Amino acid sequence: MTHYAVATLEELWSNDRLMERRLSHGQATQNDAEILATDVRDDALVEACERAMSEARVQCVAPHRRIVVEATRESVATIVVLRDADCSLVTDPAHFARDSALLQSIAAIPVEASRVDEALPLVWRNGSAAVLLHEAIGHPLEHAHAAIAWPSWLDVDVPLAMRRASFRDVPMQRMERLVASQRGASLEVPRQRIDVLLVDGGAYEPLTETVTLHIAAADLVDGANAQRLPPFTLAKTRGEIARALAGAEGEPIRYPGVICSREGQELYVPSFAPLMLTVFA
Amino acid sequence: MIYRKRGRSVRWENGTLIRVSENGWAREEGDFFECGPLRDDSVAERGAFAMAEDLPPRAWTFDPEIRVERRIVTHGIAEHEYGEARWTEETHRVHIALTRGALRVLIDREEDVAPIADALARATHDEREPPPRLRLAPNVTAALLPLLFDVAPPNVRLVQSAGAIDAYGNRVGETSVHFYRPSYRVRPVRAPFDLRLECDVTEIERDRPLAVALLGPIRSLVLPVLIRDGARVYPSRVRLHRIDAVSSERIWYPYGAGSFGAELML
Numbered sequence: 001m002t003h004y005a006v007a008t009l010e011e012l013w014s015n016d017r018l019m020e021r022r023l024s025h026g027q028a029t030q031n032d033a034e035i036l037a038t039d040v041r042d043d044a045l046v047e048a049c050e051r052a053m054s055e056a057r058v059q060c061v062a063p064h065r066r067i068v069v070e071a072t073r074e075s076v077a078t079i080v081v082l083r084d085a086d087c088s089l090v091t092d093p094a095h096f097a098r099d100s101a102l103l104q105s106i107a108a109i110p111v112e113a114s115r116v117d118e119a120l121p122l123v124w125r126n127g128s129a130a131v132l133l134h135e136a137i138g139h140p141l142e143h144a145h146a147a148i149a150w151p152s153w154l155d156v157d158v159p160l161a162m163r164r165a166s167f168r169d170v171p172m173q174r175m176e177r178l179v180a181s182q183r184g185a186s187l188e189v190p191r192q193r194i195d196v197l198l199v200d201g202g203a204y205e206p207l208t209e210t211v212t213l214h215i216a217a218a219d220l221v222d223g224a225n226a227q228r229l230p231p232f233t234l235a236k237t238r239g240e241i242a243r244a245l246a247g248a249e250g251e252p253i254r255y256p257g258v259i260c261s262r263e264g265q266e267l268y269v270p271s272f273a274p275l276m277l278t279v280f281a
Numbered sequence: 282m283i284y285r286k287r288g289r290s291v292r293w294e295n296g297t298l299i300r301v302s303e304n305g306w307a308r309e310e311g312d313f314f315e316c317g318p319l320r321d322d323s324v325a326e327r328g329a330f331a332m333a334e335d336l337p338p339r340a341w342t343f344d345p346e347i348r349v350e351r352r353i354v355t356h357g358i359a360e361h362e363y364g365e366a367r368w369t370e371e372t373h374r375v376h377i378a379l380t381r382g383a384l385r386v387l388i389d390r391e392e393d394v395a396p397i398a399d400a401l402a403r404a405t406h407d408e409r410e411p412p413p414r415l416r417l418a419p420n421v422t423a424a425l426l427p428l429l430f431d432v433a434p435p436n437v438r439l440v441q442s443a444g445a446i447d448a449y450g451n452r453v454g455e456t457s458v459h460f461y462r463p464s465y466r467v468r469p470v471r472a473p474f475d476l477r478l479e480c481d482v483t484e485i486e487r488d489r490p491l492a493v494a495l496l497g498p499i500r501s502l503v504l505p506v507l508i509r510d511g512a513r514v515y516p517s518r519v520r521l522h523r524i525d526a527v528s529s530e531r532i533w534y535p536y537g538a539g540s541f542g543a544e545l546m547l
Binding site for chain 2 (some may be wrong): 017018019020021022023024026027034035036037039041098168170207208242264
């Protein structure tokens with residue numbers, strides 16, 4: 001028999017005004033293939049949420065933000081979803097200042113280029129390759145798909161664990177984190193390329209093994225000139241992605257955040273990847 | 282004014298039986314929305330838990346190439362309260378996803394399982410052009426209706442059906458504006474209830490090929506469907522331009538705030 005207790009507090013702020021506030025709490029007891037879930041309150045968990053929310057409200061100030069605090073008997077976690085113009089990212093109080101500045105710098109540049117040439121090499125900056133690998137390696141692992149060949153220099157640490165979004169949900173095998181690193185790879189950044197800066201979301205279709213990524217911000221680069229591209233969608237099979245990985249450089253970079261949705265259950269997955277290059281031509 | 286909901290549900294999800302009891306409240310004040318659990322346990326209705334034994338879905342036998350990707354059956358009872366208004370709702374939902382190769386069909390009504398699974402078992406995988414004259418099955422139409430709200434094609438009328446109770450305890454009428462609250466945790470949204478499509482022509486030519494199921498989401502009024510044309514079954518994409526006839530026999534589906542599917546002829 002397993003027991004799970006959780007409290008969640010969520011606030012949505014828009015133009016510095018509190019627009020929505022949601023408290024949720026409950027407990028679930030699982031016995032083999034049966035779960036009894038009730039909204040029983042654990043006062044200590046609710047108080048932990050209130051404390052963390054008070055701190056986050058002060059520490060993570062932005063005009064448009066969604067703050068979500070989740071307290072279980074094991075941990076208290078706070079995430080903050082920031083929005084600026086049409087861009088958004090997920091962060092936490094420890095990385096708020098850096099990620100907020102990153103979002104502002106990305107959102108400040110208007111779209112100039114009109115056409116995305118998918119044949120151009122893609123350089124995945126800000127750890128954004130972690131989202132590509134989350135879809136192309138993490139989800140196939142969750143679906144127990146057969147392994148495929150990846151470059152020998154690529155190492156991906158992606159442990160799975162039974163996780164659930166709320167006390168009402170059935171736990172599933174989900175990613176706990178994804179840390180991609182490189183050993184002995186090289187990277188020559190092409191003069192003409194697309195620099196991927198921010199990814200808005202992605203999906204893995206298990207029937208066709210197709211990864212779809214919505215690129216929220218990217219630059220079309222030619223030497224020293226860069227033009228902001230309109231948002232675009234990249235759809236490739238995981239095999240095509242594995243073959244397209246052409247190099248990497250440096251240590252894993254923390255991507256601001258990945259909220260992973262599967263079977264309607266949204267979970268935060270910390271994600272890291274070095275600067276990487278893909279060539280799909 | 283405060284909305285209160287006291288609910289019990291039993292859900293059979295891919296082999297796990299989950300009983301949920303939950304009481305919640307919500308309030309709106311101008312633009313502000315707030316919700317949380319009720320700190321009482323006054324609900325007397327435990328009927329949903331009694332349903333648990335009957336809940337596991339029927340054990341269908343499918344073609345060996347068909348895989349059951351998802352099978353969820355839910356039965357719930359909810360007591361709602363908003364101001365002076367009190368109403369009770371009992372719901373039963375089925376959701377099944379069947380796959381064969383790269384094809385996936387989504388089914389939200391138990392009676393649709395057998396005919397759709399039969400078509401899926403016989404389907405080729407190569408996408409073809411749709412035939413010029415076609416019927417859409419009620420399950421396909423029902424998913425389409427909420428998307429037609431502002432763009433109903435000529436010849437047909439999209440109508441809200443009267444009878445349901447909206448987010449604020451108001452009885453839904455055919456022409457009045459209403460709000461839908463899918464959960465106490467969600468701010469009510471303006472939505473048409475129990476949509477149905479009406480057309481002066483109700484006679485359907487039964488010999489036309491039939492789009493038996495959706496194969497994915499409808500985008501820009503293009504429907505990815507599985508078409509049964511005599512002995513042939515194949516995937517196709519149908520763009521909706523004009524509807525020639527709508528049957529007067531309707532089946533309710535749980536899409537949006539409710540949608541009545543009816544066989545229609547393109």
